[in-house]
Amino acid sequence: MREPVTILGNYLSPYVRKVLVCLQLKGIDYRIDPFAPFIGDETFSRLSPLRRIPVLIDGDFVLNDSTVICEYLEDLQPTPALYPAAPRDRARARWLEEFADSRLGEVIVWRMFYQLGVKRYLFNETPDEEVVRKAREEELPEALDYLEAQLPAQGFLFGEVGAADIAIAAFFRNAAFVRYQIDAALWPRTAAFVERALALPAFRALAAFEEKTLRTPVAQQREVLIELGAPVTANTLGNIAPRRGIMKVE
Ligand SMILES: N[C@@H](CCC(=O)N[C@@H](CS)C(=O)NCC(=O)O)C(=O)O
Incomplete structure (x- = not known):
């Protein structure tokens, strides 16, 4: 029996969600320090040079970046496989995981969720309505057109659910947090695919923690999550006043 791994990361991050779903599917036990990256202390800066979440800590081994982490989990415990075997698949x-992480990340996380959630409630700043409008009306529809041509009508991309499916679905959970629902008349495959993925037990197990986090100010999130039974670490690295990230995103 291995020791649980530790995840530094907040339940509202789609990148963290991707890793938590992969851990759950592989049956790897974990604890989470559920803080927002903007309140991470100096130890966090040392462990995460870009001051980004998720971070995985496995004993004395520290890893950054959700994709790198999921690939490590796959190597560590190959079954159930989250990446298909055939080279082209x-x-x-x-690629589809990367498309989700980079493009859906840019549009859904930074231009919608960050603007309407983080900027407003953590930094007390007014969202840039034009950035949000363009994301909803132009950029996300373009990404949805692409996904609609890639996603299967039934099931998942490569048979059983895998990292690419998980990554794509994880971002649309954040879209829902800012009241964006995929229009099933325009993108029927994508709408059904996302619904199917988010209905999996590994996603559903996180929903209550996500909803509670959404409704709770950053400083109290840890306590309410403990009360709710989340597998929270004994200590936290999230204890400074909110400060901007170091990567340029706006
Ligand atoms: N490529 C990274 C992106 C991670 C990322 O951008 N995480 C966001 C949270 S949703 C973050 O930590 N943002 C803080 C910042 O960029 O300053 C990954 O896949 O893990």
């Missing part, structure tokens, strides 16, 4: 899975 495997490459395509990596």
Whole structure:
């Protein structure tokens, strides 16, 4: 029986969600320090040079970046496989995961969720309505057109659910947090695919923690999550006043 791994990361991050779902599917036990990256202390800066979440800590081994972490989990425990075996499928899975992490991340996380949630409630700043409008009306529809041509009508991309499916679905959970629902008349495959993925027990197990986090000010999130039974670490690295990230995103 291995020691649980530790995840530094907040339940509202789609990148953290991706890793938690992969851990759950592989049956790897974990604890989470559920803080927002903007309140991470100096130890966090040392462990995460870009001051980003998720971070995985496995004993004395520290890893950054959700994709790198999921690939490590796959190597550590190959079953159930979260990446297909055939070279072309495997490459395509990596590309679709990358498309989600980079493009859906840019549009859904930074131009919608960050603007309407983090900027307003953590930094007490007014969202840039034009950035949000353009994301909802132009950029996300373009990404949805692409996904609609890639996603299967039934099931998941490569048979059983895998990292690419998980990554794509994880971002649309954040879209829902800012009241964006995929229009099933325009993108029927994508709407059904996301619904199917988010209905999996590994996603559903996180929903109550996500909803509680959404409704709770950052400083109290840890306590309410403990009360709710989340597998929270004994100590936290999230204890400074909110400060901007170091990567340029706006
Ligand atoms: N490529 C990274 C992106 C991680 C990322 O951007 N995480 C966000 C949270 S949703 C973050 O930590 N943002 C803080 C910042 O960029 O300053 C990954 O896949 O883990």
